[in-house]
Every structure is written in C-alpha cells, then in structure tokens.
Amino acid sequence: MTDDKDQDKEKAIVMDTPERTQIANPLSKFEDSPVFNYINSLSPIKPVKSVHFTQTFSNISFASLPSVFTSPHVSSLKDSKFLRRHQFADPSKPELTSEDSKKAGTGEANLIAAPNTLKQQTDISSSNPITELSVVPLTQCSNLESRKLSYEAVSPVTMNTLKLMGPSASSVSFINGPTSGSLRLETEIGKEVSACDWDSLISDASELLNFDSPSDTVAYKDPGQSALDPPSFNTSLMNAKPQANGDNDNSLENNDGLKGAAENHLTIASTSLNNFDVGEPVEDTDNEGGSNLYRGMRRRCLVFEMAGSRRKHFEDVSNGSSVILSESNQTVVPNENKLLPLRTGNDSSKCKLPGIGLHLNAIASNLVEHKAVKHESSGSGRQLIISPSSAAYSSVGPGQELMTKLSDAPSFENDVPSSQNVGEDASNALGFVGNDELSQSQTSPRKKRRRVESAGDSEAACKRCNCKKSKCLKLYCECFAAGVYCVEPCACHECFNKPIHEDTVLATRKQIESRNPLAFAPKVIKTSDSMQEDESSNTPASARHKRGCNCKKSGCLKKYCECYQGGVGCSINCRCEGCKNTFGRKDGGSEMDPEVNECEGNASDGSLQMALYNDSEPVSATPATPSRFGRSISLPNSKGKPPRSFLAIGSSSARFGKLNHFKGGLNKQLQTVGENEIPDILEDNSGSPISGVKSCSPNSKRVSPPHSGMGQRSSRKLILQSIPSFPCLTPNPKQ
DNA sequence: GAGTTTGAAACT
C-alpha cells in the first residue's frame, strides 16, 4: 500500500508541478523540525508560485484590500462595492452560520480544518516565527507580503487558510474522510497552497469567490494529488503540530481520525470560523453580481480582519500564541472562550463599536457580532470579510478579537452616555456586518437610529440617512460620510449613494477628498499622547474630535456636538461656547464619568492609551470615543484648520505620514496605520503610541508607557501595522 | 409625524 501510495504521490507531484515534489521532501523533514522544514519546502516553491500567486492574489487582494483600506470610496470600482452593507452581510451570515455548524461535522469542516491546521501549525510554531508559514505563499504576493509582514503569523496563517479553503474544498471532496479527513485536507491544502495551484484555484478576479467555493475546480483536479499530497502535508502538519503525530508522514492518510481526534477538535472548532469564510465565498460564487457586493463586504471585512488580526496578535501575546491563532480565525467557536473572556462582551459592546468609517464600522460591527452572536452572527460578518480578504486574511478572527476587546471597552460605554453614538457608528460599520441589526431595527431611519441609540445600541444600528437634497453624495449624508451605501432603511430621496451609481459616488468622493483629504477620515482622533500636549492636555479624554466642534447653543451636551456625539471631550480645537461636554470640556474641565476623568488624567501619560491598545483589555480605548472611532484617526486637520485638527499633533506627527505609508517598516506601519484612515484599528495600533483612544480603559491599570510598553505589545503593534499594510498594497491610492 | 433647532458642510 505504501508503495503504491508513494508512487501515486510521486506521479501526482510530477504531473502537477515540480514544486510539490520539493515540498514533499521538505515535508518529510518536518518531522524533525516541522516549521523549518515546512518553510524550507515552501521557499523553493515560492518562486514558481510567485507568479501565479501574484496574479491571483494580487488581483484578489487588490480588489478587496484597496477599497477597504483606503476607504470605501478609494478603490474605484471595487470600492464602490465596499459600500454595500447589509445586503452582503445578510446573505453571507446565514449561509456561513449554517454552514459553519454543519461543516464542523462534514467535509466542509475539513476544509475549515485545513486552515486551522495551518493555524495550528503556526500556533505550534508560535514560538517560531509564524511568518514562516505565511512567508511561503505570501511572499509571492506582493500585496500579501506586505500584509504578511505586518500581520506576521496571523495574517499569513489566515492567508493560507483562506487559500487553502478553496483548494481544501477540493481536497476535501477527495478525502471525504470525515473527521480524520479534515486533517488530511489541511495538509493537502497546505501543500496545494504551497504548490501554488492557486492559479487553478482562482480562475478569476472574482477568484476570491472561487476561493471560497473552492471545491469546484480544484477539488477534482487533484484528487490524486490530494491523496498524495495530503499525507505529506498531514505529516508535516502533524509534525509541526507537536502533538501526537509524530509519525504521520505518510500515514496521514491513515491517521484519519486518530491523530485527528485531538487535532480535529482544535481544527474544527477553529474551523467554525473558517467555515464562515468558506461559506461566504461560496455564496459569492453563487452570485457573481453579489460577488462584487461581497467584495465590498469583504473589503470592510478585511479591515475587520485586520483588526481582528491585531487582536489576535495581541491576544497571542497575552494569551498563548497557539490559542490565539485559532482564535483569530475562529474567534467564534473554540476561541470564543478566550474571546469571551477577554471581552466581557456584551451586547452593549456592539452598540459601542462606533466605527464610523467603513473600516471602523466593519470592524466594530464584526466585533460586536462576534461577541454577541458568536458563532453564527459573527461568522457571517466574518465570513464575508474573510473570504474577500483571503488575501485580507483571517481578519475575521481578529476582528472578533477586536470586537471582544472593544466589547471590553464597552464598560466604558456604559459609563459614558455616548454609548448611543457608538451604536450608531457601529451601525454604520455594521451596515455590512450587522445586517441583522439593520433588519432588526429598521422601520424608519430616524426612528431606527433613535431606537438603536436609545436602546444602547445593543443592536448595532446601521446608518440610515434621510437626505432629500444632497442625493446622498455629500457629507451631509451620514451614509455617504461613513463610506457606506445607502440601504433600504434609508429614507433618502434621489439617492445616488448606491452601488448602481458607483461611479458617481466614487467621483464625488474624490472631489470631496480633493477638497479635504480627511473628509472621510475619522472625526475623532485618539489623542492620548496628545493629551500631554498643552493643547489637548486640557481635554480629558484621550480621544478628541479631529476638528473640534463649534457649538454655541447646545453646550456640547447634545448630539449636535460632534465631540459629544463621538463620546469625546472637547479640546482646544473646539470653538464651542459654553462648553459643558461631559466627556471633557474644552477648558480642561472634565465632567465626565470618573472613568473618563481617569482616562484623561491618564491620558496625559498616553501610556494608558497604550494599554488600551493592548489587547488584553485594550480596547477599552474605543470605548472612550466609541462612536466615531471608526473614523477617528490622528490626522492633521483636513480642512486646514491647523490648530484644531489634532489634539495629538505631536503623536500625530508620526501618524501623519502619508496615507500610503503602510509600506513602511512594520514599526512604521503602526504609526502609519493610524495615519491612514483605518480608523479604530489603526488608531488602536498607531494609537498605541499616541492616542490611546480612550485610555479610559476601564482600568487606568495599564500605564505602561506607550512605546516603551511595547515590549510585549510591540509584537502586537506589528500586527496592527499589518492592517495598514493593506492600504499600501492597494493599487490605487485614491487619495 | 410635523415642526423647530442646531451645527456641520458647502458655498461665496
């Protein structure tokens, strides 16, 4: 038997590509040191695949990434898609969720498992640089590469997983071996990925979809391969995985359930998330028209994912790396535990997630969903995200993490009145993710909002506008301003902010951006460090409104005030009269909740903020300025109001880098990220240094100096950086 | 649900 198998394998290898053979060899090595071997094997492959990959991935990644990163509008055609909200999310979610649960047991589960396995490997090797895994495939893709760097282990893993997903499906078909098969699949996938069959996998730009619906082409292709490959991979994986497998090399096929048992569990659990991913793609495949939409979703999702990746990283740092990885991907199932623990999570958290911008929103929404819904709901949102991001990565998982973190932050929200705001913002973002939410709340836009807000946002509200004259093509329109397409719930008239008018939307956005590059940037910037600055120092909260408000009658105590709405205190930048902002007065007085005050006090340190960023509790930062974080970025004043623009100018200086910075080194990336519009996440990341969002982190506990603290966090930061990297990749810097 | 208030966005 073994001989036959070996022969078959060899044949397959030959037939397929030389690479695989190479890989196989290294795989055998894995036994000794799984990671290195694995990497080594991969490295050779890279050159060959690089071409394919670059194409497929680059295409894919670009499509998804650019739009997301830069900003919804950014990527022209693609971007437009990003705007779509609910529509995407809804479909994806259900499928995903259902699929997920099902997959766990079924062959799909295997697919999922595959990614997991990869992840596991990474986890296992966690001590080892995860990058290795990622390196192989990722390096090939320029875009991916950058991300990989940033994401490091996580992203790569996810990448692999994603890729694998497609192929895996095929492999799965072959294997079919129930649980045990999952392992095989995984290994197979890994091989395939490494092998660079991607081309086959991805036939189209829409490939992502294809990816998602992996099974089709690929699966059948390689049956033989799968059979052959799996073993090698499996073995490699198994070996990598520390656990029990020691032997598996060839046996993988045989391993079947055995080894799998334990492993499978892990994988499966993790896979649940993955499944989501897979599911999405599938759907996408189903509807190409939808594919675009999905892309949009994905884009956003990507963001989330990015964020999620960060969290994952963070979590990894704080937690066990291995676990983390799984979490990132899965966040939902197995990991949930972790996630949950991390974030008390809470429904409120959802609401709180303020992310305004698409990115932010998406992130926030994802987080929320993950938390609240956990498997199902979260899955859907994530799925969407993930699939697109294949390139993007597992962001989903991470997203969840972020969510969790954010959720932690929620404690904040509770304290802070602005919770509503947050909810709204979140809703925006959620638009995509939280289709459910949308559906839930809706009736009439305003009412919905109110409800949502009033409700505490537990249900992430989606933004809904009521524009009558602006055609939803001006910043007056919340949807447009948030980088989201108007949705059914919107009561707008003559709305052009729809996918149908994508070109118009993009053109308009460009115009607005040309006028004010920061027009779509988060309005709330984390100023944590800025606090130190004299100017901002006065303000209590770490986060501040980018431009500051100009309230004269509302006393900054109503939502008319953007600062108040954003849950941040007024700052020097504000020109408000009679400021009574409970989050922090321009004068420096902060009436805010004790927490807020604390934050403020801490804010000066910035370290706190850092803490916020930190994964563990981190996100609390968001809470501070829950709502608008999404957009909040430390950017210079868009409009040129120099003085105001940033609270945290000092910090911002670093942040400001061009939007495109991401390309910069990892370290830089973090900063840059903040610069970019990637709002919350970025902020968080970048913020780490500067803004700490609302340091309010419930506990001013962490005071570690922003940078210095990095030590552990540094790794985390890197992760965050990864997020920004995407933007860099984006072919079109709209901006 | 209609009307008013408010302040950002847009325009001049």
Next chain:
DNA sequence: CAGTTTCAAACTC
C-alpha cells in the same frame, strides 16, 4: 479666511 447658505440630523411638541 470669514461670512453666508444649505443641509440633514437631533430634538421638541
């Protein structure tokens, strides 16, 4: 850059 107008959200009744 300042002032004015437009706009839509937030708010009130």
